[in-house]
Amino acid sequence: MSNNVLTIRDLSVHYHTDRGELKAMRHINLDVPRGSIVGVVGESGCGKSTLIASIIRLLAENATIPNGAIDFESRDLLKLSEDEMRAIRGDHMSIVFQDPMSTLNPVLSIGRQMTDIQYRDKKSQAEKIQRSVDMLASVGIPDPASRLKQFPHEFSGGMQQRISIAMALQAEPSLLIADEPTTALDATLEVQIIHLLKALQKDIGCSILFISHHLGVIAELCDYVVVMYAGEVVEEGTARDVFHRPAHPYTEKLLQCDPAGIATKSRSLPTIPGEIPDLVAMPPGCIFKNRCGLVMTQCDTVVPQWTDSGNGHFVSCHRTHS
Amino acid sequence: MINILKRITHEPLGLTGLILVIVIVISAVLANFIAPYDPIALNILDRLQSPSANHLLGTDQLGRDLFSRVLYGGQVALKVALISIAAALSIGVLLGMIAGFGPRWLDNIIMMFFDTIRSFPTVMFALATVALVGPSLETVIAVIIVTSIPNYGRVVRTQTLSIKTNEFIMAERVMGVSTLRILGVHVLPNVIGPLIILASMDIPTVIALEAGLSFLGMGVKPPTPSWGSILNDGYTLIRNTPWPIIAGSIPLVLITLGFTFLGESLRDLIDPKLRKSL
């Protein structure tokens, strides 16, 4: 645990809605070891947005946290005051989002934005500008000094995302959260961004929590993988373990569905039929039972336990006991 | 619709607004039946009386019962408000959709037309028109219609412009849907939302405008009672008795409060829904 920069234990988040309590996230456990890249794989409705919002403590008003702890650098984030959280956000922990245009202020120049976020540093303006130039250079923006006075819309999508990354890493945080940063980019740009993140991570030594539904990117970038489904973490382990020896039926089926992994041409691609269950009126037992295909009798009534199937490869499934 | 009504009544603000509006509208509509006296019947002997059991709000300088005049005045106010807003809405929506959806040059012409009207201060415009054609209820209505069209038109135009590039509009066009059908079936229902709130907030403004014009003697001709003309009469009598002024003010204040509360709670209802769907 002390090797982790972020440790989430037994975290649940419920939303209060007209129809009742929506149990968006239930008893999740997640580890981000120091200096590693952890990928979170999940499809729509898995709870990724709720996860991020809980970590940075910016949940919606109708959210409640019935149980759990988020340990970040030996402090429980859930117990901190808003002021203490604000000191952490942007400094020890930062985020890169999917759409760079919603991170960047369209009416301020890049240079202005990059020096503004250095407000905590007691440096001179010239030093701050130099730091910004250095950061832009490290993310591969050509001729950065002259581009500081340009505005976001004058850069292409790929460049904007690089700038967002530069801004996020400028304060040398211990944890960078990347929420689908390459989903909106073309394949060739996506590859550049992944290489950039890998290089920067080695340089700065931060940890990255990388959320994506693109399995190929996760496989290439991440050391550890966490699989989420309908508000639960169903599997966690090294990238090799999860991709080569998937322990949870959902992970198995997901890997089978990925067209990139299907070598021979097929006119009848596999899918996972069915939908995620209603998280307000939740059925008893395992959350994946209606789409699993390998259901046993306990799956109907008993929620599976989070167990270590060997060497830090955790899974939440009844089949691992038997 | 019923859903919306239910939610409005849950808020104290909305409920109050709804009640005020209903009370005043009903009293105006049923004025012919509930008014104790003929609003224009003279009774000089009873002039300038304070409120009593016979005359709930007293009498004016010609002995006319103020309560009855206020009730009938409500009819004038509502007539002006409903007719002018309905007409302005229809024309404004039409022009706004055409401006937003049609070719650039048509948009420019319509916007020039709107901007010209809006460059005149409303009251000045009204006074000038009345000075030209003489005061009457019809003139007031016409002036209000003309000055309100640009407000609705502008909002509809902006909404139409932003919808125009949406994928579902492109989808309709690629299927060969006629422009008329696109505007009527696909654009109109999606732009009308904000207008309802705008219109309901405009009702008290329009009523106040009519009252103002009548107060200046530029509106409804005597002896027809209008809240504004009651105020006008009361203004000259303020040293003798305050009751005509009070009688003319009460309905104006109540209806402004009523529609404002109603409009605000409507807007609060629609806005969070929009935010949620984002």
Place this chain on the structure above:
Amino acid sequence: MSKVLQVENVRVRFRVKSTMQSLLQQVSDPFIDAVRDVSFSISEGETFTLVGESGSGKSTLALAVAGLLPAAAGSIRFNGDEVTTMNHAAMQVYRKQISFMWQNPVGSLSPRLNVGSLITEPYKIHAMKERNLKTECSRLLKMVGLPDHFSERYPHQLSGGQARRVGVARALALNPKLIIADEPTAGLDVSVQGEILNLLNRLQVDLGISIFVITHNLNIVRHISDRTAIMYLGRFAEQGPTDDIFAQPRHPYTLALLSANPEPDPDAEIGRIELKGEVPSLMDRPPGCEFHTRCPFVGESCNIVFPPVHTISDTHALTCHYPR
């Protein structure tokens, strides 16, 4: 097999500077070519896929084929009829024979109409009053695998996958000969992507429809497409049978695209070809071969002379000085 669609030397332009601006800024050409010079054909019952990144012009080309954008040059012939010069009446007839599936599944459905009205709208537009709308609606929902009660639902009540199926149902209403599908898997989870692709495949087999797919997702191309074209800056870099292209890509851009695809295997060997630089602006097209600024195999004449067309077979061609 007859050719359903024949596109020859099509060019689609957009005006970026007004006449005033062109005069003041001394710009000689106020237009940009989103599609410069494109030729291809689609046969009956065939799936043709257009692959390209953002800014390649693929969506513009699709809209031009659908008749929503004018072609500045070239010809687009559908079953022999010239689309670029159609009058209104002919265009209405054309529109009954093609359908468009949009990228945004929910956003392409009019929000105030329910599924039943949306699917049967084509009948209303083309005044086919003799049809019983209810039966048609059931028939179409069945074809795409949705239960009958879905006709009551509104777009915002549909999931991405369901909305896509509604889009397909609507596209099938008038028995089109050609469906244009713009990014059919965009926004869909991997576990449901197969549903829509299998559906399109099945419809092709059952109904003999031709499908024109536009996508930047290389992973799905291999599974659904008979022939593929790779597009860059408004031109085709390479086009040919999908299997050939994937087995042995010859154009450097094709090579780079195919190698850019991350595989879902942490141990995968990546012989990746990285492209340097950014996509050039359409206002400032590079001379010679337009790809030379980023080409990892750039050679002597690449920045001077426009490359010739190399034909590998009569269905496979590419534009390059030094094909691999």
